Amino acid sequence: MGRAVRLCGRTVRFTLLLCLALWIGLSLHFQIAAPLVYLLYTALALCCLVAARFILRGQWGRVWGLSATVLLIWSMWWMNIAPRQDRNWMAEVARGVTSEQGVGDLVRVRNVRSFRWSGPTEAVEEWYDLDLDPATLRSVDIIMSIWDSPEIAHTLVSFGFADGRHIVFSGEIRKEVGEEFSTLGGFFKKYELVLIAADERDIVHLRTDARGETVSLYPVAMSAAQRSALFLAFLDYGNALAQEPRWYHTLWTNCTTMPYRLVRGVSDRVVFDPRVILSGRLPGYLYDLGVLPDAGAVPLEVLKKRAEVPRRAVTGLSGVEYSRMLREGWQE
Structure with a gap:
């Protein structure tokens, strides 16, 4: 029973991290033009690889620390994207x-x-x-x-x-x-x-x-x-x-x-x-x-x-x- 609970907890945590990465990736896709977006994709992928390494070692504290840092940087950028009136409208x-x-x-x-x-x-x-x-x-x-x-x-x-x-x-x-x-x-x-x-x-x-x-x-x-x-x-x-x-x-x-x-x-x-x-x-x-x-x-x-x-x-x-x-x- 204890093993099942731990496995369920890990699955939930991994799913949350995956959803976070996907959400940030989609926001980059719809907001940033090429070629800069590809550099940001690469940076996000590297963060995911580092997080995966921490997960395999059971170092969840580092996982949450890295995730919180990425989320903070993303949030500061996201909140500063404001709607405009002066685009080249159809x-x-x-x-x-x-x-x-x-x-x-x-x-x-x-x-x-x-x-x-x-x-x-x-x-x-x-x-x-x-x-x-x-x-x-x-x-x-x-x-x-x-x-x-x-x-x-x-x-x-x-x-x-x-x-x-x-x-x-x-x-x-x-x-x-x-x-x-x-x-x-x-x-x-x-x-x-x-x-x-x-x-x-x-x-x-x-x-x-x-x-x-x-x-x-x-x-x-x-x-x-x-x-x-x-x-x-x-x-x-x-x-x-x-x-x-x-x-x-x-x-x-x-x-x-x-x-x-x-x-x-x-x-x-x-x-x-x-x-x-x-x-x-x-x-x-x-x-x-x-x-x-x-x-x-x-x-x-x-x-x-x-x-x-x-x-x-x-x-x-x-x-x-x-x-x-x-x-x-x-x-x-």
């Missing part, structure tokens, strides 16, 4: 949404994106400012876009106004020119976070047609006060990012968890659920909350079918006409 994430008080009750929303996409990365670029009255908000919709695994979706929040216009907020990684998304890199300060505001003819058409993703739209029941508070919360978040950039995180600060936190601020019914992380299952969570149309009276699978957004040409359509078309499935 055009579609070059401007985050900001806002300011307009005339009277109006809010001036700045940097609304209105690109016209001809391909996954090709577009005619346009940005504009817009004066909106939060009191004229009439709807909130959750738009979900699945590009790979059905368990994970990109989540967007669309606000509809009395005049038929819709503004969509999307929390996204702020990619630099030539940069590709990596789920693993999102754990290691690889990307800054940006909050994009766009019209639906831009950001929904990009995903349905230009990228060929599976997109669904779900109307969400909220009171007028909640709609207004949530809209202003998104604008405040955009202003905060403009003042102090933040890192995107694959689990904790992504396209779903960021709006989830904002919704929690305006509704005490919203509690954490694993489906917030497994965002492809978010419709089930909304269904259980009772905020989807006919929730409880109609099966969830029926609502999912109604939520499907077909691919449609946008040539000649105004933004208001395109937004109306997106909701045809809910007018049955």
Whole structure:
């Protein structure tokens, strides 16, 4: 029994050390460019070899001393990696949404994106400012876009106004020119976070047609006060990012968890659920909350079918006409 306990203890300690080395190695991979990263890999490998030698001799005190030294040096470097605003951003994430008080009750929303996409990365670029009255908000919709695994979706929040216009907020990684998304890199300060505001003819058409993703739209029941508070919360978040950039995180600060936190601020019914992380299952969570149309009276699978957004040409359509078309499935 004593031998088994000692063996188990050694296994746990060795696993912890291995995980530490792997974590540090991945952080170097996503932060340091070649050729310097190869020198750091070599230094880390040498530390691992020395630690292995100490382990074979049973000199665990030296193992922990070496590990603590490496961890301290790494931590000092890691804590000093700060997000920035001044990188060479890709055009579609070059401007985050900001806002300011307009005339009277109006809010001036700045940097609304209105690109016209001809391909996954090709577009005619346009940005504009817009004066909106939060009191004229009439709807909130959750738009979900699945590009790979059905368990994970990109989540967007669309606000509809009395005049038929819709503004969509999307929390996204702020990619630099030539940069590709990596789920693993999102754990290691690889990307800054940006909050994009766009019209639906831009950001929904990009995903349905230009990228060929599976997109669904779900109307969400909220009171007028909640709609207004949530809209202003998104604008405040955009202003905060403009003042102090933040890192995107694959689990904790992504396209779903960021709006989830904002919704929690305006509704005490919203509690954490694993489906917030497994965002492809978010419709089930909304269904259980009772905020989807006919929730409880109609099966969830029926609502999912109604939520499907077909691919449609946008040539000649105004933004208001395109937004109306997106909701045809809910007018049955």
